[in-house]
Amino acid sequence: MSGEVVVVGAGPVGLLLALELVRDGVQPVVLEALPQPSNLPKANGIVGRAVPVLHSRGLYRALTGRRRPRPAPRFMYGGFAVDLRRLRDNPVYVLPVPQRRLEAVLAERLASAGVAVRRGHTFSGLSQDSSGVAVTVDGPSGSYSLRCDYLVGCDGAHSAVRKAAGIGFPGAVDDAVVSRSAHVVLPKGAVSSLTARLRAPGGPYRPYLFHRTPGGVFSFARFPGAPHLVTTLEWDASVDDSVPMTVGELRASLARVLGADLAVEPPSGTGPHVLRRAVARHSRIADSYQAGRVLLAGDAAHVVSGIGGPGLNLGILDAVDLAGRLAGGGPLDGYDQARRGPAELVLAHAAEQSALLGPGAEVEARRSSFAASLATEAGLRRVAEAIAGG
Structure with a gap:
């Protein structure tokens, strides 16, 4: 059995990555350990630059019934109500849709493109050489192997793909x-x-x-x-x-x-x-987003304990960037550099928001300074860009 790209994980990032690959003429195989889609409450929506990206794929209308997204007039940052109407080119967009609904629509589109998610199929190991990756899978009928050109881990913060590839996951824990x-x-x-x-x-x-x-x-x-x-x-x-x-x-x-x-x-x-x-709140970024022919996207590559839902926005943009490269639209060895910077910025902004919300008299002085900055066009622009992510 073989596939050009094996994607492990059928969350929003893995499903969108597979859909982007099909769109670019690349055949993916999608593995998901869960036998059925989860109905557990997760993200309540997407905030940031991922929203116009989804709109460009026809997904905004499918999810909302509305023709096009409009910039959000207001949003929050560090406990402040940020009035974004003062910006002529406001980059903040909001798509209020439950994650399970987003996953369902993406899976439907993928099935319509001829790719069925292999549910109940658990990634269990890998070995790679210069020409491809051998992937071991535990399926409902037993263990089997796949041979692929590339393997992508979209399997979350505890990524088995990341661990099997020997990629470290350093970071900080706030307890x-x-x-x-x-x-x-x-x-x-x-x-x-x-x-x-x-x-x-x-x-x-x-x-x-x-x-x-x-x-x-x-x-x-x-x-x-x-x-x-x-x-x-x-x-x-x-x-x-x-x-x-x-x-x-x-x-x-x-x-x-x-x-x-x-x-x-x-x-x-x-x-x-x-x-x-x-x-405990974890903030982590993988040592590398790539180890040979094994790549990471979404929470497998970074975990953000952020306010305002920045992680899903970040993962969706990972998927779009990586799919283009896997389809020949750019060098794969540039993926880590392209996506690491935005993740580092999101972690920095999450830390700033946490500091603005913390207890103590010293925080009052920090909040006063932040409020003064927010009143300026440059300060408002900086915060809008932080909310929008990248």
């Missing part, structure tokens, strides 16, 4: 912040029907922003087809991570952050609903 997120039902009347703002101590609070308080940070938002999603961030908070997360735990955290109880309740129905806690 000073505990993050909690859950879909909840807010108390009746807590959100204004006119302004959509949350009535709570120190408020009212606008949705889709991260609000800094003396007790920490919180946000709330509502996306189509789901209850409100509430998130809290607390610094220096002890937690037993072996105990499962509950809505009650989020409610207690929210009380500490807001300074008063907000009687949130678990949502009804089967979901899927978000209910997660993170006690």
